[in-house]
């Protein structure tokens with residue numbers, strides 16, 4: 411079982427067969443716990459070890475294959491308001507504080523560097539392995555473009571859309587070197603750049619797409635600037651398709667596939683798994699890798715240092731995967747699984763010094779409310795909105811350069 415402290419420290423505990431684990435106080439309320447899905451556990455090799463905390467003694471570690479596990483959980487239900495001493499994590503006592511957001515462009519950039527750019531670079535291989543099926547309405551947009559069109563994919567990730575229509579000349583760009591490397595391995599044209607400053611001449615593209623990127627900018631000014639930069643690339647009459655993650659994960663009485671992924675009953679699982687196309691859609695429309703979530707919705711602080719100024723703390727709530735959003739500005743956990751491959755090293759050690767088997771990274775998102783994407787596009791001036799719609803948890807617009 412993995413225990414995780416709100417400050418990020420993790421400790422693995424081996425529970426022997428027929429054991430009884432009693433959790434009270436800090437272990438029950440301050441730390442979160444869960445059983446990470448995996449085939450093997452790292453355990454102590456020495457014969458005398460029967461259970462407990464797994465230590466960092468590399469010479470005394472081995473792998474143990476998981477078998478069938480039967481466990482029973484008993485909880486004591488509290489019938490009176492909670493007055494525990496863990497106020498920062500207690501659902502009842504925690505005040506609904508509004509997030510403390512970046513106040514300057516520099517602070518915004520620091521937040522994005524730490525919680526967008528750095529994270530995508532670290533998770534690139536795992537992220538890419540979860541992103542292979544393109545979303546149908548984006549494919550429809552690309553397939554409807556005239557043959558020979560020149561198209562830019564801004565924030566192209568692993569290049570999922572770059573090869574959809576062979577009749578187009580497509581070029582991708584992304585802030586993450588590791589994701590651009592993946593595009594190149596797949597023989598796509600791609601380059602590293604920031605969506606706020608794309609190194610192409612104005613008006614040279616027939617179309618642009620930007621899928622799930624604009625929501626990674628942390629101020630309204632930067633989101634509008636990113637949209638402005640995208641439309642700068644379009645020739646008059648050229649079109650852009652933009653997708654951003656929606657605050658509303660339930661629309662017209664229907665839950666998005668992101669929320670539906672949270673169903674845990676047998677019936678619900680059957681319902682999802684029986685439809686392969688839905689399942690593919692699910693995997694792709696979940697910005698998260700879909701792993702069990704140990705993180706709770708505890709606010710997380712990001713230290714921002716400006717030269718000559720006192721360091722300021724940007725405080726953001728950590729979103730619980732597959733649940734509704736309670737704030738528009740959130741940190742969304744990504745549970746890195748498996749071997750990160752060629753990606754650069756990840757932070758590997760927990761409190762007890764054990765390699766963290768599934769480190770968690772947090773990506774910053776600003777989820778858009780109904781009408782907000784259109785309002786940002788209206789601020790651009792030289793575009794008209796041809797279409798706007800909701801597609802499985804995302805707000806989407808098709809723009810045309812006038």
Ligand SMILES: C[S@@+](CC[C@H](N)C(=O)[O-])C[C@H]1O[C@@H](n2cnc3c(N)ncnc32)[C@H](O)[C@@H]1O
Pocket residue numbers: 526527530541564565566567568570583584585586589603604605606620621622623626697
């Ligand atoms: C959720 S992924 C979407 C990737 C791809 N568009 C797709 O649909 O699979 C967001 C992408 O935006 C990129 N990104 C984030 N901020 C960026 C920025 N300022 N400039 C360029 N790319 C950025 C990330 O590196 C990541 O590849």
